[in-house]
Amino acid sequence: MGRVLLCMGRYAKKPYFMERAYINVFSVEELCYCFIENACLIGQEAMDGELSDWLDRECGMGELAGRLKKLEKKGSSISTYAKTILEYVGYGSREQQEQALLQLEKSLELNVYEKRKARADYLAEHGKYIPALKSYDSLLQEIPQEERSLRAGVLHNRGVAYAGLFCFESAAESFREAFAWGAGEDSFTACLAAKRMALGETEYVDFVAARTEDHEQLLRVERLMEQVVGEFEGTRESRMLFTLRVCREEGKNDSYYEEIKRIVGGLKEKYREMTAE
Numbered sequence: 001m002g003r004v005l006l007c008m009g010r011y012a013k014k015p016y017f018m019e020r021a022y023i024n025v026f027s028v029e030e031l032c033y034c035f036i037e038n039a040c041l042i043g044q045e046a047m048d049g050e051l052s053d054w055l056d057r058e059c060g061m062g063e064l065a066g067r068l069k070k071l072e073k074k075g076s077s078i079s080t081y082a083k084t085i086l087e088y089v090g091y092g093s094r095e096q097q098e099q100a101l102l103q104l105e106k107s108l109e110l111n112v113y114e115k116r117k118a119r120a121d122y123l124a125e126h127g128k129y130i131p132a133l134k135s136y137d138s139l140l141q142e143i144p145q146e147e148r149s150l151r152a153g154v155l156h157n158r159g160v161a162y163a164g165l166f167c168f169e170s171a172a173e174s175f176r177e178a179f180a181w182g183a184g185e186d187s188f189t190a191c192l193a194a195k196r197m198a199l200g201e202t203e204y205v206d207f208v209a210a211r212t213e214d215h216e217q218l219l220r221v222e223r224l225m226e227q228v229v230g231e232f233e234g235t236r237e238s239r240m241l242f243t244l245r246v247c248r249e250e251g252k253n254d255s256y257y258e259e260i261k262r263i264v265g266g267l268k269e270k271y272r273e274m275t276a277e
Contacts, residue, residue, distance in 0.1 A: 008089055012058035016051060020119045022131055028059055032091035035082050039103035040110075040118045044078045047071070064088050079104050113143050117154055124161045127273070132161045152183035159190060168198035185217070192221045 008028055015024035018034055020041040025031045031051075035042060049072055056065035064085065071081050079101050086097045110118065120135035136158040143151050159174030175191035192214070199207055208218055232238050240263075247256040 009055070009059035009061040012054070014054075014058055016054045016058070019045075020115075020122075022119070022123055022128060028055060028061060028064070028085070028089055029091060032086055032089050035086060035104075036092050036096050036100040038122060039082075039100040040107040040115075041122055042078060042082060042104055042107070043115065044108075046078060047076075047081050078108070113139060113147065113150055117150065117157075120154075121157055124157060124164070127164065129161045129164045133158060136161065148182050152178045152181040152187070155181060156183050156187045156190070159187075159194065163190075163194060163197075168194045172198060189217055189220055189224075192217055193224060196221055196225065 010027075012026045015026045016031065017024050018031075018041070020043060021034055021038050023034065025034060047068075049069075052065045052068035052072065055061045055068070067084055067088070068081065071084060082104055083097070083101055086092065086100070091097075092100070107115065107118070116135065116139050120132050120139065123129075123132035123135060136154055139154055140151065140158075143154065155174050155178035159171045159178065162168070162171035162174055172191050172194035175187045175194060178187040179191060195207060196204060211218065244256060244259055247259070
């Protein structure tokens with residue numbers, strides 16, 4: 001049985017927007033969760049006074065806000081600031097708190113481009129693909145040419161975001177560029193896999209025939225595809241599709257089309273969420 005967590009303060013009517021994490025928080029517990037799960041996205045700008053004002057005004061946590069105000073005036077570090085909040089609320093284990101603070105300290109060593117990449121990566125990992133792509137595109141325009149490794153990483157992750165939106169041609173191009181800028185073989189394999197998803201069977205056969213020098217990588221892609229298909233066969237979604245196929249074969253058209261409509265509706269809604277700004 002898990003530890004019972006008692007909530008502190010009020011649930012805010014007006015949320016605090018954590019710009020780097022691109023998320024609204026409505027309570028001090030949600031704030032602590034973001035600190036622990038996404039410490040690398042917390043910057044010194046969190047000490048601009050807005051957060052402490054919000055905790056006082058919206059959450060009724062005047063005592064904590066007062067402590068934070070003192071730290072702001074003293075010009076304390078963001079790690080001290082975050083530690084004060086985590087310890088006051090008692091959120092997370094001691095180990096989780098220490099790990100978060102360690103990550104926070106490490107993030108202070110990142111340059112401005114690395115920090116912006118971390119934010120874009122966070123958006124992509126949480127399915128916010130459109131904001132992530134905008135962040136990646138903006139970052140690619142500003143990264144110095146000598147930052148080859150960083151540029152390659154941004155391009156690869158942009159490809160991942162495009163693939164999440166099923167834009168496989170764009171994904172393949174991003175992976176190709178990443179490889180050209182010095183990314184590893186995984187980027188090249190991802191490029192071929194994206195092409196495999198983007199092209200029809202005839203087109204892909206022609207594509208493969210023209211790339212005899214990439215025989216080993218193409219075989220690797222096919223093995224990966226077989227592995228993914230095999231893993232899918234044991235999922236709930238696979239069993240559901242099998243049941244639908246049986247319904248259609250048995251002439252149960254009403255049940256078949258009703259379930260298809262429900263599934264497609266759910267997929268559309270999920271896609272709208274992924275493409276939201």
